[in-house]
Amino acid sequence: MTDFDLVVRSQRAITPDGERPAAIAVRDGRIAEVAGYDAPLRAEREEDLGRLALLPGLVDTHVHVNEPGRTEWEGFASATRAAAAGGVTTIIDMPLNSLPPTTTADALEIKRKAAAGQVRVDVGFWGGAVPGNRAVLRPLHDAGVFGFKAFLIDSGVPEFPPLTPGELSEAFREVDALFLVHAEDPDEVGDHASSASYADFVASRPRSAENTAIARVIAAARRTGARAHILHLSSSEAVPLIAAARAEGVRITAETCPHYLALTAEEVPDGATQFKCCPPIRDAANRDALWAALADGVIDLIVSDHSPCTPELKRADTGDFAAAWGGIASLQLGLPIIWTQARQRGHSLSDVVRWMAANPASLAGLDAKGRLAAGADADLVVFDPDSTQRVDVARLQHRNPVSPYHDRVLTGVVLGSWLRGAPTVGEPAGRLLTRGTR
Incomplete structure (x- = not known):
């Protein structure tokens, strides 16, 4: 007679109390006990x-899956396969660049039907304003x-236009919900004319564009009492x-990402x-x-902003x-990318787990995700923090082999993952999540 379905022991378990030797006992897909090693x-x-x-398991709340409508860019099968390979066991899909975008309840149902039966990790959905x-x-x-x-600037696709600052405030007042804002003014x-110069491109989207837009989001949240979240922060001045x-x-x-x-910018070649x-x-x-802002807690979390396209569209x-x-x-590579940098800066695996698992789960209200604790889903990741890997885009699980990380050497290798106590390499067993899901 056994007490548990699975027990995983590690001398380096990353728990909410820090890194320690532990045994994680799993029953019916949940962590039943966190015991001594x-x-x-x-x-x-x-x-x-x-x-x-x-x-x-990491939680990535910023993923563009693009299915249906632009599945040649990415799709639920390939995106969730890449996520699982990268130690990400929960993603939340952005309302664009799929067709139709998730801006109505009917469109949400279309997207859920497209995802059904394909997902290797758990998947939730953002709506669009x-x-x-x-x-x-x-x-x-x-x-x-x-x-x-919501966007305050052109989104890049015509079916998802931006809001004015006034329209953003109106949306804030309409429903008590979390609003995520792409903040550039x-x-x-x-006007970025045709150019292969990276310096020209950066100059066309200055820090001031972010700073101004973020100030407007803050002002709207202050007036309305809304809960607002700044997406993919790039400007440290904000x-x-x-x-x-x-x-x-x-x-x-x-x-941030x-x-x-x-x-x-200094390392980006022209073209x-x-x-x-x-x-x-x-x-x-x-x-x-x-x-520094991550260390101080001003930036709360790290997510991929996985936004792929076909190679042709990268020109x-x-x-x-x-x-x-x-x-x-970068959905498959986020953990080793961040660990490579974090360990050089004196940060721990516990810091990385807070930024990439616990805090994204908290943002989305996913209480059962992002922590090795009794009662949480048994979403587990085996990670070798000392090995290195050279990135080969041809071996990534993303649909299209385009990445700025090609041929880079990263520290840390994901060796396996479980979703609710079951290996993610089997048949797709991910669930489609809704707000309020425990």
Whole structure:
């Protein structure tokens, strides 16, 4: 007679109390007990990882899956396969660039039907706030989206237009929900003429565009009492604005992404459009300031902003940054990218788990995700923090082999993952999550 379905032992388990030797006992897909490493636990299956690290499954709340409609860019099968390979066991899909975008309850149902039976990790959905759909925000929220994404600047696709600052405030007042905002001010973004110069591209999207837009989001959240979240923070100059707003009680949080924490403008060759994203990768001093903001807790979390496209749309043939699609695919690589940088800066695996698992789960209200604790889902990741890997885009699980990380040597290798106690390499067993899911 066994007490548990699975016991996983590790001398380096990353728990909410820090890194320690532990045995994680799993029953019916949940963590039933977190015991000492040598605890006499009886289970049908047992894994002893020794000095390999055991992490909770990462939670990535910023993923563009693009299915249906632009499945040639990415799809639920390939995106969730890449997520599982990278130690990400929960993703929340952005309302664009799929067709239709998730801006109505009917569109949400279309997306859920497209995802059904394909997902290897758990998947939730954000809704979209666009001009003209204010009246359907509440029904869409009631249908289970985790909150709403809005742009203050052109999104890059015509079916998902931006809100004016006034329309953003109206949306904030319409429904008590989490609003995620792509904050760049269109009046401060220059006309970027055709150019292969990365310096020209960065100059066209200055820090001031982010700073101004973030100040407007803060002002709207202050007036309305809404809960607002700044997406993919790139400008370190906006950090004091966020810190000050939070200190006065404004409900504001912020994220940044692996590319802003690992890459620098100085290293981007002209014509290397695989580095293009919006807002752009900035200079090394800016990167260091973002790391400081993470350490101080002003930036709450790290997510991928996985925004892939077909190779043709990256315009490698011309190297034209103005014409290339702006987005970086890194869903499978986020953990080693961040660990490579974090350990060099004196951060621990516990810090990385807080930024990439616990805090994203908290943002989305996923109480059962992102932690090795009794009652949580048994989403587990085996990670070798000391081994290295050389990135080969041809071996990634993303649908299209385009990445600025190609041929880079990263520290840390994901060796396996479990979703609710079952290996993610079997048949797709992910669930479609709705807001309020435990």
